[in-house]
Amino acid sequence: MGEPPQLVMYASWDFQLSDDLRTMLAREFPKRYCEYQRDKVHMQTYLFLAGAGTGKSRNANEFHMSVLNSLSEHTALRVHVANAWVFRISFENGSSVEIGITAIGTRMLCALSMSCSKFGSVINDYEAPIHLIFFELIVRKNYTIFLVVDGLNQLMTKQSDGTDKNSDFYRTPQI
Numbered sequence: 001m002g003e004p005p006q007l008v009m010y011a012s013w014d015f016q017l018s019d020d021l022r023t024m025l026a027r028e029f030p031k032r033y034c035e036y037q038r039d040k041v042h043m044q045t046y047l048f049l050a051g052a053g054t055g056k057s058r059n060a061n062e063f064h065m066s067v068l069n070s071l072s073e074h075t076a077l078r079v080h081v082a083n084a085w086v087f088r089i090s091f092e093n094g095s096s097v098e099i100g101i102t103a104i105g106t107r108m109l110c111a112l113s114m115s116c117s118k119f120g121s122v123i124n125d126y127e128a129p130i131h132l133i134f135f136e137l138i139v140r141k142n143y144t145i146f147l148v149v150d151g152l153n154q155l156m157t158k159q160s161d162g163t164d165k166n167s168d169f170y171r172t173p174q175i
Contacts, residue, residue, distance in 0.1 A: 015058065015066075017062070017066050017069060021066065022069065022070045025066060025067055025070035026070040029071065030071070030077055046063065048060050060148045061148060064084060064146045064148075068081045080144040084143075084144040084146050085144070086145070086146045086148070087108050087145065087146070087148065088148045089103075089104055089107045089108070089148065089149045090149075090150040090151055091103070091150065091151035091152060091155060092154065103172060104149060108147075152169070152172065155172055156169045157169070
C-alpha cells in the first residue's frame with residue numbers, strides 16, 4: 001500500500017530546505033533512529049514553534065522529505081524513511097474538530113480509506129478510533145510513519161487546557 005492520500009493541500013512551489021536544517025537532520029535523525037532501536041517506548045517528537053506566518057505548516061508538511069533528503073543514499077534508515085507512510089493531519093482553516101482524543105485517529109482512518117470522499121462521512125459511518133490503535137497495527141508490520149499534526153492549538157477550549165490532564169487538548173497528542 002502506498003502513502004495515504006492527503007486531506008489537506010499545501011502550496012505547490014518547491015520547498016527550499018536550509019543547509020543548516022539539512023546538516024542538523026543528517027546528524028540528529030540517525031541518532032534518534034539508533035535510540036529507537038534500543039528503546040521502542042519513548043519516541044522522539046519534533047515540534048515547529050513560532051508565530052503566525054513563519055512557515056510552521058510548510059516546514060511540518062515538508063518534514064518527511066526534508067529528513068529523506070538529508071540522509072545518505074544507502075542506509076537502512078533512508079530505506080525506512082523513503083517507504084514511510086506520511087499522515088498530514090490539520091485542524092487549521094475551519095477544519096472540523098470532533099472529540100479531541102479521536103480527532104487524529106479519525107483523520108488517519110479517512111486518509112487510509114481510498115473511498116473517503118467526504119471527511120464527514122467517516123465521522124458518521126465509523127466509530128472514531130484513537131490514533132494509538134493505528135500505531136499498534138503499524139508496529140506489528142514494522143512500518144515507518146510520519147504523523148504531522150498542524151493546528152493542534154485549535155483543540156483548546158480554555159486557557160487551562162495546556163495543563164489540565166483531562167482536557168482533549170492535553171490528551172490528544174499523548175502518543
